[in-house]
Amino acid sequence: MGEAANDTVRLLWEQPPRPTRGPKPALSLERIAAAGVEVADAEGLGAVSMQKVAGLLDFTKMSLYRYVPGKAELVALMVESAFGEPPAPADLSDWRDQLTAWAHHLSEAIARHPWLLDATLGPRVLGPRELAWLERVVAALDGHGLTGAERMDAAVLLAGHVRTIAEQARAVGPDGSPEAELLAALGTVVHRHADRYPAVAAAMADPDGRDQALDFGLARILDGLAALIDRRTGPRRTASPTENPSSQGRADN
Amino acid sequence: MGEAANDTVRLLWEQPPRPTRGPKPALSLERIAAAGVEVADAEGLGAVSMQKVAGLLDFTKMSLYRYVPGKAELVALMVESAFGEPPAPADLSDWRDQLTAWAHHLSEAIARHPWLLDATLGPRVLGPRELAWLERVVAALDGHGLTGAERMDAAVLLAGHVRTIAEQARAVGPDGSPEAELLAALGTVVHRHADRYPAVAAAMADPDGRDQALDFGLARILDGLAALIDRRTGPRRTASPTENPSSQGRADN
DNA sequence: AGATAACTGTGTCCATGGGACACAGTTCAT
DNA sequence: ATGAACTGTGTCCCATGGACACAGTTATCT
Numbered sequence: 001m002g003e004a005a006n007d008t009v010r011l012l013w014e015q016p017p018r019p020t021r022g023p024k025p026a027l028s029l030e031r032i033a034a035a036g037v038e039v040a041d042a043e044g045l046g047a048v049s050m051q052k053v054a055g056l057l058d059f060t061k062m063s064l065y066r067y068v069p070g071k072a073e074l075v076a077l078m079v080e081s082a083f084g085e086p087p088a089p090a091d092l093s094d095w096r097d098q099l100t101a102w103a104h105h106l107s108e109a110i111a112r113h114p115w116l117l118d119a120t121l122g123p124r125v126l127g128p129r130e131l132a133w134l135e136r137v138v139a140a141l142d143g144h145g146l147t148g149a150e151r152m153d154a155a156v157l158l159a160g161h162v163r164t165i166a167e168q169a170r171a172v173g174p175d176g177s178p179e180a181e182l183l184a185a186l187g188t189v190v191h192r193h194a195d196r197y198p199a200v201a202a203a204m205a206d207p208d209g210r211d212q213a214l215d216f217g218l219a220r221i222l223d224g225l226a227a228l229i230d231r232r233t234g235p236r237r238t239a240s241p242t243e244n245p246s247s248q249g250r251a252d253n
Numbered sequence: 254m255g256e257a258a259n260d261t262v263r264l265l266w267e268q269p270p271r272p273t274r275g276p277k278p279a280l281s282l283e284r285i286a287a288a289g290v291e292v293a294d295a296e297g298l299g300a301v302s303m304q305k306v307a308g309l310l311d312f313t314k315m316s317l318y319r320y321v322p323g324k325a326e327l328v329a330l331m332v333e334s335a336f337g338e339p340p341a342p343a344d345l346s347d348w349r350d351q352l353t354a355w356a357h358h359l360s361e362a363i364a365r366h367p368w369l370l371d372a373t374l375g376p377r378v379l380g381p382r383e384l385a386w387l388e389r390v391v392a393a394l395d396g397h398g399l400t401g402a403e404r405m406d407a408a409v410l411l412a413g414h415v416r417t418i419a420e421q422a423r424a425v426g427p428d429g430s431p432e433a434e435l436l437a438a439l440g441t442v443v444h445r446h447a448d449r450y451p452a453v454a455a456a457m458a459d460p461d462g463r464d465q466a467l468d469f470g471l472a473r474i475l476d477g478l479a480a481l482i483d484r485r486t487g488p489r490r491t492a493s494p495t496e497n498p499s500s501q502g503r504a505d506n
Numbered sequence: 507a508g509a510t511a512a513c514t515g516t517g518t519c520c521a522t523g524g525g526a527c528a529c530a531g532t533t534c535a536t
Numbered sequence: 537a538t539g540a541a542c543t544g545t546g547t548c549c550c551a552t553g554g555a556c557a558c559a560g561t562t563a564t565c566t
Contacts, residue, residue: 004431005431005434005435005437005438006438008438009438009441009442013442013446019512019513020512020513020562020563020564021511021512021513021561021562021563021564022511022512022513022514022561022562022563023512023513023514023515023560023561023562024513024514024561024562025513025514025515026514026515049551049552049553050552050553050554051551051552051553059515059516060515060516060517061516061553061554062515062516062517062554062555063514063515063516065554065555066513066514066515070553070554071552071553071554117374117375118374118375121370121371121374121420122370122371122420122423122424123420123421123423123424123432123435123436124435125435125438125439125442126439126442128446128449131442131443131446131450131453132449132450134450134453135449135450135451135452135453138452138453138456139451139452142452142455147459147461148455148456148457148458148459148461149456149459149461149465150469151452151456152453152456152457152459152466153465153466153469153470154469154470154473156417156418156421156466156470157414157417157469157470157473157474159417160413160414160416160417160418160470161410161413161414161417163413163417164409164410164412164413164414164416164417165409165413167374167375167376168376168409170375170376171376178257178258179376181258182258182376182377182378183376184258185258185259185261185262185378186378186379188262189262189266189378189379189384190384193266193381193384196381196385196388197384197385197387197388198388198392199388199391199392199395199404200384200387200388200391200405202395202401203391203401203402203404203405204401204405205401206400206401206402206405208400208401208402212402212406213405213406213409216403216406216407216410217406217407217409217410217413219477219481220407220410220473220474220477220478220480220481221410221473221474221477222477223476223477223480223481224472224473224474224475224476224477224480225473227473227476227477227480228472228473228476272541272542273533273534273535273541274532274533274534274535274540274541274542275532275533275534275540275541275542275543276531276532276533276542276543276544277532277533277542277543278542278543278544279543279544280544302522302523302524303523303524303525304522304523304524312544312545313544313545313546314524314525314545315525315526315544315545315546316543316544316545318525318526319542319543319544323524323525324523324524324525507566508565508566509564509565509566510563510564510565510566511562511563511564511565512561512562512563512564513560513561513562513563514559514560514561514562515558515559515560515561516557516558516559516560517556517557517558517559518555518556518557518558519554519555519556519557520553520554520555520556521552521553521554522551522552522553523550523551523552523553524549524550524551524552525548525549525550526547526548526549527546527547527548527549528545528546528547528548529544529545529546529547530543530544530545530546531542531543531544531545532541532542532543532544533540533541533542533543534539534540534541534542535538535539535540535541536537536538536539536540
């Protein structure tokens with residue numbers, strides 16, 4: 001029962017002591033993950049198969065199973081490898097600057113490895129690196145009168161927005177790419193049925209580019225958070241440095 | 254080149270005139286889509302294969318290809334079928350109430366068909382229903398001083414948040430489900446490494462449940478939008494009913 | 507030193523997946 | 537009535553993830 005979860009945890013969080021007997025392994029988790037990342041970067045996550053990854057390393061498919069329980073775990077390793085270390089804490093600046101920088105860093109990480117969007121879908125066990133990213137945001141919100149649950153919710157909100165925009169950004173690939181054609185096709189459709197969808201048609205006709213989407217949402221979220229923080233820390237600006245004001249609950253959303 | 258996009262557009266937006274000759278089709282796009290939805294509801298999108306869907310209809314796999322160019326198009330049909338009609342306009346209430354209701358409706362639609370999260374990944378051609386949903390949000394933001402691009406960005410922000418939370422919600426399945434185990438495993442990991450991730454550990458230790466995540470983010474987003482709208486419509490409350498204040502651009506995010 | 511247990515890489519096999527293609531049966535327009 | 541157009545299907549192909557047994561390799565124990 002639940003072996004999959006355990007396997008992944010073991011693989012991501014514990015490095016088993018190298019057994020003493022037998023031939024030395026010719027491969028390593030790092031090399032395998034790197035090969036997987038290479039394939040995914042070049043051809044997308046869909047192109048990542050055991051044989052393709054193995055082929056890139058000049059090994060057979062089945063060799064990989066000596067290191068990795070299955071494909072799901074391989075992908076988990078790739079995710080950890082691709083995320084990389086989170087940006088430095090930068091504890092000097094205020095929460096707003098920190099969150100802004102964090103969001104942009106995350107956005108860039110995803111831009112470097114677009115398949116991260118596919119690989120980080122759904123509930124899964126986070127690896128050390130990914131958890132470190134999360135730690136940064138939550139820590140940035142410490143001491144501003146938010147409850148723990150609220151800090152987590154805020155982090156999810158922020159990360160989710162970056163994700164959403166990154167997904168959008170995939171649609172504007174190079175000219176002639178299948179993604180660009182999709183976008184063009186959608187534009188045509190909306191235009192042709194402008195009578196049924198007047199608001200969307202009007203909005204899409206806006207000459208302003210759509211490249212501000214990340215910062216637009218970011219600004220709204222941060223404004224919303226600022227409003228809450230102001231309300232919590234009170235008009236009297238005591239800047240209470242400590243934890244949960246759990247007495248007042250979360251009723252004043 | 255780009256046949257896939259065209260196929261999907263044709264299938265979603267045009268119903269070809271029934272040819273007059275030959276046997277009458279025993280199936281229909283509706284029935285096929287419904288069968289696909291049934292499979293996906295019961296066993297997830299991953300379990301949707303041509304043979305399984307065909308089997309449910311007591312046909313062979315290849316029969317489906319007479320109606321649907323390929324699996325991708327089948328999924329597109331399923332999405333359209335599952336989204337259903339968007340909620341009624343409710344043009345009486347103000348934008349904030351409309352957006353709130355819309356977000357909750359969308360959340361419920363996804364709760365009914367969790368696989369929509371997997372099926373609506375990445376850039377794709379929207380169907381009539383899905384576009385109608387989008388139309389509702391964008392329309393609700395008409396006439397509040399936002400540019401067209403901003404209205405779209407706001408819609409994306411809102412829909413993205415609902416998506417994000419729905420994805421989170423998948424993690425809290427029934428006890429004993431694989432999802433619940435994942436969550437438990439993650440909790441264990443965080444707890445065991447609380448020294449490296451103090452902020453996350455503290456936040457997760459919050460006794461308050463996490464079920465407020467949707468409304469929390471929603472409130473922040475709406476507050477942020479309200480701040481922008483207030484700024485745009487100006488302190489003088491003229492409630493300018495018309496379009497883009499494009500002269501001032503989008504510099505004041 | 508041998509013997510042996512533990513480990514590694516691999517070849518073979520299977521089930522399932524999407525899809526191409528040809529073919530036979532069915533139906534309507536001429 | 538006849539042929540064109542259409543439908544459902546059987547067969548085939550290739551790629552995928554994975555199970556399993558087997559041979560080769562290496563450190564430890566006697």
